[in-house]
Amino acid sequence: xxxxxxxxxxxxxxxxxxxxxxxxxxxxxxxxxxxxxxxxxxxxxxxxxxxxxxxxxxxxxxxxxxxxxxxxxxxxxxxxxxxxxxxxxxxxxxxxxxxxxxxxxxxxxxxxxxxxxxxxxxxxxxxxxxxxxxxxxxxxxxxxxxxxxxxxxxxxxxxxxxxxxxxxxxxxxxxxxxxxxxxxxxxxxxxxxxxxxxxxxxxxxxxxxxxxxxxxxxxxxxxxxxxxxxxxxxxxxxxxxxxxxxxxxxxxxxxxxxxxxxxxxxxxxxxxxxxxxxxxxxxxxxxxxxxxxxxxxxxxxxxxxxxxxxxxxxxxxxxxxxxxxxxxxxxxxxxxxxxxxxxxxxxxxxxxxxxxxxxx
Amino acid sequence: xxxxxxxxxxxxxxxxxxxxxxxxxxxxxxxxxxxxxxxxxxxxxxxxxxxxxxxxxxxxxxxxxxxxxxxxxxxxxxxxxxxxxxxxxxxxxxxxxxxxxxxxxxxxxxxxxxxxxxxxxxxxxxxxxxxxxxxxxxxxxxxxxxxxxxxxxxxxxxxxxxxxxxxxxxxxxxxxxxxxxxxxxxxxxxxxxxxxxxxxxxxxxxxxxxxxxxxxxxxxxxxxxxxxxxxxxxxxxxxxxxxxxxxxxxxxxxxxxxxxxxxxxxxxxxxxxxxxxxxxxxxxxxxxxxxxxxxxxxxxxxxxxxxxxxxxxxxxxxxxxxxxxxxxxxxxxxxxxxxxxxxxxxxxxxxxxxxxxxxx
Numbered sequence: 001x002x003x004x005x006x007x008x009x010x011x012x013x014x015x016x017x018x019x020x021x022x023x024x025x026x027x028x029x030x031x032x033x034x035x036x037x038x039x040x041x042x043x044x045x046x047x048x049x050x051x052x053x054x055x056x057x058x059x060x061x062x063x064x065x066x067x068x069x070x071x072x073x074x075x076x077x078x079x080x081x082x083x084x085x086x087x088x089x090x091x092x093x094x095x096x097x098x099x100x101x102x103x104x105x106x107x108x109x110x111x112x113x114x115x116x117x118x119x120x121x122x123x124x125x126x127x128x129x130x131x132x133x134x135x136x137x138x139x140x141x142x143x144x145x146x147x148x149x150x151x152x153x154x155x156x157x158x159x160x161x162x163x164x165x166x167x168x169x170x171x172x173x174x175x176x177x178x179x180x181x182x183x184x185x186x187x188x189x190x191x192x193x194x195x196x197x198x199x200x201x202x203x204x205x206x207x208x209x210x211x212x213x214x215x216x217x218x219x220x221x222x223x224x225x226x227x228x229x230x231x232x233x234x235x236x237x238x239x240x241x242x243x244x245x246x247x248x249x250x251x252x253x254x255x256x257x258x259x260x261x262x263x264x265x266x267x268x269x270x271x272x273x274x275x276x277x278x279x280x281x282x283x284x285x286x287x288x289x290x291x292x293x294x295x296x297x298x299x300x301x302x303x304x305x306x307x308x309x310x311x312x313x314x315x316x317x318x319x320x321x322x323x324x325x326x327x328x329x330x331x332x333x334x335x336x337x338x339x340x341x342x343x344x345x346x347x348x349x350x351x352x353x354x355x356x357x358x359x360x
Numbered sequence: 361x362x363x364x365x366x367x368x369x370x371x372x373x374x375x376x377x378x379x380x381x382x383x384x385x386x387x388x389x390x391x392x393x394x395x396x397x398x399x400x401x402x403x404x405x406x407x408x409x410x411x412x413x414x415x416x417x418x419x420x421x422x423x424x425x426x427x428x429x430x431x432x433x434x435x436x437x438x439x440x441x442x443x444x445x446x447x448x449x450x451x452x453x454x455x456x457x458x459x460x461x462x463x464x465x466x467x468x469x470x471x472x473x474x475x476x477x478x479x480x481x482x483x484x485x486x487x488x489x490x491x492x493x494x495x496x497x498x499x500x501x502x503x504x505x506x507x508x509x510x511x512x513x514x515x516x517x518x519x520x521x522x523x524x525x526x527x528x529x530x531x532x533x534x535x536x537x538x539x540x541x542x543x544x545x546x547x548x549x550x551x552x553x554x555x556x557x558x559x560x561x562x563x564x565x566x567x568x569x570x571x572x573x574x575x576x577x578x579x580x581x582x583x584x585x586x587x588x589x590x591x592x593x594x595x596x597x598x599x600x601x602x603x604x605x606x607x608x609x610x611x612x613x614x615x616x617x618x619x620x621x622x623x624x625x626x627x628x629x630x631x632x633x634x635x636x637x638x639x640x641x642x643x644x645x646x647x648x649x650x651x652x653x654x655x656x657x658x659x660x661x662x663x664x665x666x667x668x669x670x671x672x673x674x675x676x677x678x679x680x681x682x683x684x685x686x687x688x689x690x691x692x693x694x695x696x697x698x699x700x701x702x703x704x705x706x707x708x709x710x711x712x713x714x715x716x717x718x719x720x
Contacts, residue, residue, distance in 0.1 A: 253583055298580055306671070325586055328585060
C-alpha cells in the first residue's frame with residue numbers, strides 16, 4: 001500500500017538478510033516510523049511488544065526472526081533456540097507456529113552453512129505468499145461488497161473489529177482487503193472502525209483507511225450493536241488469529257459480542273481466514289489458550305499530549321485490580337461464512353473440507 | 361456511603377438552600393473533590409459536563425437546580441426558564457424530566473415568594489425518596505445474590521456496565537445496591553467492572569467498590585462475553601436511564617451487547633429500574649432520542665500522568681472521524697427481570713402493570 005505516495009510493505013529485508021525493516025506500529029497513528037531488527041532478540045521483542053502484530057504479519061516476522069537467528073548461529077541448537085524463543089512471544093496466533101514449523105522443516109535437513117541463505121529465501125516466499133493470499137481474499141470479498149452495493153443506495157457500511165488490514169499482514173490485509181478492492185473498484189464504502197480496547201488497534205485501521213482515502217468512522221467497542229439495531233451496518237468482516245477445524249474463530253477480544261449483535265440483527269458476519277490461520281487439528285475453540293496480557297494495557301492509555309509529545313495517562317489507579325484477556329472465541333454457529341484464499345465456505349468441518357480436501 | 365470513614369451523599373444543600381454541594385465525578389477516581397453549585401447555570405453545567413451523572417442523581421441535581429433558579433427569579437417566567445435550561449442538558453435520562461415536572465407541578469400553583477423555600481423542601485424530599493427507593497432495590501436484589509451464593513461455592517460473580525452505584529444516585533445506587541447489601545450481609549461477592557468507554561465510568565464503579573471493600577476487577581468492555589463463555593459470570597445487573605412501558609431498557613451504550621452475551625450463555629440479566637426511570641407512555645425503546653455526545657470523549661482520554669498531574673492524551677488524530685452515541689436499547693426480551701422498589705417483575709407491560717397498577 002502507498003503511504004504519502006510511496007509504496008510500502010509492512011516488513012522487508014535488505015538483500016543480505018542482515019537487517020529487517022518494519023513499520024513500528026506502536027508509534028502509529030501519530031508517527032510513521034521504520035524500525036530495524038538486527039537480531040533474533042529484536043524480532044522476538046518486536047512481536048511481544050506489538051511493534052508488529054496481526055496474525056499473518058506475526059508469522060512473517062517470525063520467519064525473518066529465524067533468519068536473523070541463523071545469521072548468528074545456524075547450528076541445530078541455534079535453529080531450535082530461535083524457534084523456541086519466537087514461539088514463546090505470543091500464544092494465540094497460529095500463524096506464528098505455522099511459520100516457525102515451516103522454517104524448521106525447510107532448514108533442519110540442510111547443512112548449517114546453507115541455512116541463513118535458505119531462511120532468507122523462505123521468509124521472502126512466506127511474504128510473497130501472504131500478499132498473494134490476501135489478494136485472493138480481497139477478490140472473493142469484493143464480490144460480497146459489490147452484491148450489497150447493487151441492492152442499496154448509498155455506501156456499503158462495513159464494521160470491523162481490531163486491525164486485520166494491511167498493517168496486520170505483509171500487504172493488503174485480510175478483512176480489509178475486500179474494502180480496499182471495493183474502494184479501488186469505485187464502489188462506495190464506509191467502515192465503522194471499532195477502537196478495540198485495550199490496545200486501540202482501531203487507530204491503526206483508521207490510519208490505513210485514511211491513507212488510502214476510504215471513508216470511515218471510529219466508534220467505541222460498545223457502539224456496534226446499537227448501529228446494527230439502527231440498520232447502519234450492512235456487513236461485518238473481521239480477521240482471525242486462529243480458526244479451529246470446526247470453524248470456531250479465535251480473534252481479538254470483543255469479536256464474539258459483535259458476532260452476537262450481527263446475528264440478532266440479521267447482519268452477515270464474515271471472517272477473513274487465510275488457510276495459514278486455520279488450526280486444522282483443533283476440534284473447537286474451547287481448546288485454545290487465550291493470551292492474558294499486561295494489566296498496564298488496560299490501566300494506561302498512550303497518545304499525544306496537548307504539547308505534541310507522546311505520553312501515557314493512567315485511567316485506573318495502581319491499586320485497581322484489572323484483567324486483560326486478549327482474545328475470545330466466536331462459535332462457528334455465529335459466522336455467516338469464512339473467506340479463504342480458495343473462496344468462501346461455511347464455518348464448519350465440512351465447509352473447510354470442501355475447499356481444502358487435502359487438510360480434512 | 362462512607363469515604364475514608366466519613367458518611368457522604370453525592371449531593372446536598374446548605375440549610376438556606378443557597379449552595380448545593382456535589383462530588384465532582386470528573387475528578388474521580390484520582391481525586392475526591394467537593395464542588396459547589398450556586399446558580400441555575402452551575403447546576404446545568406454540572407449535569408452537562410457530567411460532574412454529576414447517573415439517571416437518579418441527574419434528577420436530584422435538576423431539582424436543586426430549580427431551587428437555585430428560584431433563589432434568583434421565582435416568577436412564572438423564572439420557573440419556566442429554569443426548567444427549560446435544565447431539560448436541555450441531557451436528552452436521554454428520563455429522571456431529569458420526571459424531576460423537573462414534579463418541581464414545576466409543585467411550584468407553579470404557589471405565589472412566587474413561597475417558591476424558593478418549597479423548592480428546597482421538595483428537592484430534599486426527592487433525595488430522601490431516592491435513598492429509600494435504592495434501599496428497597498438493594499433488598500430485592502440481595503435475595504437474588506443470596507440465592508446464587510447458596511447454590512455455589514466461592515464468590516458470586518456479578519458483571520455491571522457503566523456506573524449505577526452510589527455515585528449515580530443520592531446514596532446506595534441502583535444496580536450496585538444489591539452488591540453493597542450482599543457484601544454487608546457477609547455474602548462473598550466479586551464484581552466484573554466494565555470500563556465503559558468512552559467516559560470510563562467503570563473507574564467510578566471500581567472506586568466506590570474499593571472504598572467499601574468489595575472485591576472487583578476492571579475489564580475492557582470487550583471482555584464480558586468471553587468471561588460469560590468461561591462460566592465466570594453468575595449474573596449481570598445494570599441500571600437504566602429510561603425504561604419504556606414495554607420493558608425496553610435504554611442504558612449506557614454497550615449494555616445491549618452484554619445482554620446478548622448473557623442470553624447466549626444463560627446468565628441472568630437484571631435491570632435495576634426505580635419507577636422514576638420508567639417512561640410509562642413510551643411504547644418501546646425505538647422512540648427514545650439517543651444522545652450523541654462530543655467526539656472528544658472518544659478521541660481523548662483523561663488520567664494521571666507519570667508526573668502525577670491530571671491530563672489528557674489524544675488517541676486518534678484531529679482529522680480522524682468519530683461518532684459517539686451515548687446509549688443503546690436493550691430489548692425487553694433479553695431482560696430476565698426488572699428490579700423495582702416494589703419488587704421484581706418481568707420486563708413487559710403486563711409485568712410492570714402487576715407492580716404499578718396505578719400507572720398501567
